[in-house]
Amino acid sequence: GAGVSQSPSNKVTEKGKDVELRCDPISGHTALYWYRQRLGQGLEFLIYFQGNSAPDKSGLPSDRFSAERTGESVSTLTIQRTQQEDSAVYLCASSVYRATEAFFGQGTRLTVV
Amino acid sequence: AQTVTQSQPEMSVQEAETVTLSCTYDTSESDYYLFWYKQPPSRQMILVIRQEAYKQQNATENRFSVNFQKAAKSFSLKISDSQLGDAAMYFCAYRTYGGSQGNLIFGKGTKLSVKP
Numbered sequence A: 001g002a003g004v005s006q007s008p009s010n011k012v013t014e015k016g017k018d019v020e021l022r023c024d025p026i027s028g029h030t031a032l033y034w035y036r037q038r039l040g041q042g043l044e045f046l047i048y049f050q051g052n053s054a055p056d057k058s059g060l061p062s063d064r065f066s067a068e069r070t071g072e073s074v075s076t077l078t079i080q081r082t083q084q085e086d087s088a089v090y091l092c093a094s095s096v097y098r099a100t101e102a103f104f105g106q107g108t109r110l111t112v113v
Numbered sequence B: 001a002q003t004v005t006q007s008q009p010e011m012s013v014q015e016a017e018t019v020t021l022s023c024t025y026d027t028s029e030s031d032y033y034l035f036w037y038k039q040p041p042s043r044q045m046i047l048v049i050r051q052e053a054y055k056q057q058n059a060t061e062n063r064f065s066v067n068f069q070k071a072a073k074s075f076s077l078k079i080s081d082s083q084l085g086d087a088a089m090y091f092c093a094y095r096t097y098g099g100s101q102g103n104l105i106f107g108k109g110t111k112l113s114v115k116p
Helices: none
Strands: A005-007 A010-013 A019-024 A031-037 A043-050 A065-069 A075-079 A088-095 A108-112 B003-005 B010-014 B019-021 B024-026 B032-039 B046-052 B064-069 B074-079 B088-096 B110-115
Touching: A005 A088, A010 A019, A019 A088, A019 A108, A031 A075, A043 A065, A043 A075, A075 A088, B003 B088, B010 B019, B019 B110, B024 B074, B032 B064, B032 B074, B046 B064, B046 B074, B074 B088
Parallel strands: A010 A108, B010 B110
Antiparallel strands: A005 A019, A019 A075, A031 A043, A031 A088, A065 A075, A088 A108, B003 B024, B019 B074, B032 B046, B032 B088, B064 B074, B088 B110
């Protein structure tokens, strides 16, 4: 596609439920990143995929968070047993490997009630 | 570990005036990239300007320029002739030069308001 696409745009879920957030990167971009942005805060790195290499999961805050990506295609970020502290905007970005610039999607605003 | 600090949570500028946003960072590496991203209410992060640490010349993009002081680990953004459309959150970010480590490290941001 023309840009990084994320869905849904907004998601309201009840505490304790699982949610899946989707990211469709720019075609041909081998690198894909997930970030979390809490209200009024900067971006916290969550996870990084590069091609078929093992992902860098060093930013995942707990074992309730996981992400998958097959090859250079769509990625899914899953949050299990959501907590109110998980409320944030989740941003996805993609780039060509070793490129300086990452292109961002518009994010998913997750609200846990 | 690398850190990025933006000490101005909010800034305000009159339309057509100039404003400077501050950013400092901490790293032990000698080669890296620095960026300024703009985030309007649409939430999408937009790259404003980038600077390679090995370049001494300050990067410029139209009305946007940076003051890169490598020894001081300072990377400020100057916006000239401010426009209403410049109102947004601005984030300073750092990235390892090697590229194999993908994560950009962000500051907490500066909210810029532009007064007509």
